[in-house]
Amino acid sequence: MSTPEILLVLALGLVVGSFLNVVVYRLPRMLEGESNETLSLPSSHCPTCKTPIKVWHNIPLLSYVLLKGRCSSCQAPIHWQYPAVELTNACLWLLCAWHWGMHPNAFAWAVCISLLLALSVIDWQTTYLPDALTQPLLWIGLLASSLNLIDVSVQHAVWGAVAGYASLWLVATVFERLTGKEGMGAGDFKLLASLGAWLGPFALIPLVLMASVSGAMVGFWMQSTNRLERGGYVPFGPFLAAAGAVQAFYGGADVFFYINWLL
Ligand SMILES: [Zn+2]
Known part of the structure; x- marks a missing residue:
């Protein structure tokens, strides 16, 4: 440049x-x-x-x-x-x-990453992920896919959105039934649905893996240094967003990249 x-x-x-x-x-x-x-x-x-x-x-x-x-x-x-x-x-x-x-591709991803940044800061401060931001993130992702601005076909973008929402909803429902505690909110499902549209369904497993591990590490660190407030949990949104951004830049890297990263 x-x-x-x-x-x-x-x-x-x-x-x-x-x-x-x-x-x-x-x-x-x-x-x-x-x-x-x-x-x-x-x-x-x-x-x-x-x-x-x-x-x-x-x-x-x-x-x-x-x-x-x-x-x-x-x-x-x-x-x-x-x-x-x-x-x-x-x-x-x-x-x-x-x-x-x-290139317009870069602009599309810049818009995506700016929305992820705003969502992360809001979730960190309020533990909410507003629909007013997760919904445009989803629609713009589907639009970017249909305009060939991202390397995800429309078919994969749609399935990514569905799989993103459904997978976290399933995990959260099972978790709630087993423990009686609410672990994640609907905002997290919608955020992962949006990321599924931008990155495709195959990116979701490494993405959630990376977000969970980094979220747990930060949560553990905050707990051990007495930094944890607000009923004692760390919002998941910023970690999903950060893992999504990493996926965007390392797109095409397979699951083994993340396993290497984790080790
Ligand atoms: Zn003043």
Whole structure:
């Protein structure tokens, strides 16, 4: 990639990352009926002093650095999550462009991975995976398949979605019957259905394996360091999303890749 291409992709990734921050912050509140905000209104404001953020103070990442991480009117610290999401999204977009080239395929995967990033942050904070994000992820996956933007045939995309939903639903139902505890929510089934559409049915077993092992490792680590709150469980969504992203980049790798990875 040429330097202008890299800068263009990074800039686009930062702008989209900035919008993801709005989604991550406002969508759960909108769904809970806690606020009258929409994704576009009111314009961005400081959560502490409510002062609207000036356009030149709302440039992704750059403003955070120039304002030294503080609100320009009340000096309240700006949460590190805002620049972190912007930077993460920009790096992931660059990774897509580098992996698939400056091509519509890369754009389709960049959209997928941005939705996965927003879902991960929301699930981590609220333990919910909103339909408002898992559904577009599914439809866009089916559309990308029918437009040949991803290496999954329409037939495989449909079966991937069905298998993704059904397999986790089955595991969760059996788990619930045996233990009386709810292990996963319907949001997890819908997320895996969407990933099945993007990656095809054959990707699902290694994907779930990888998500379960990494989720259990993080859960164990959090438990042993007393970091676990909220009734003591780690949301599964971020691990499904991360495993899905890894699958996207290592697409075509067979199950043995994951077994090697796990060992
Ligand atoms: Zn302020």
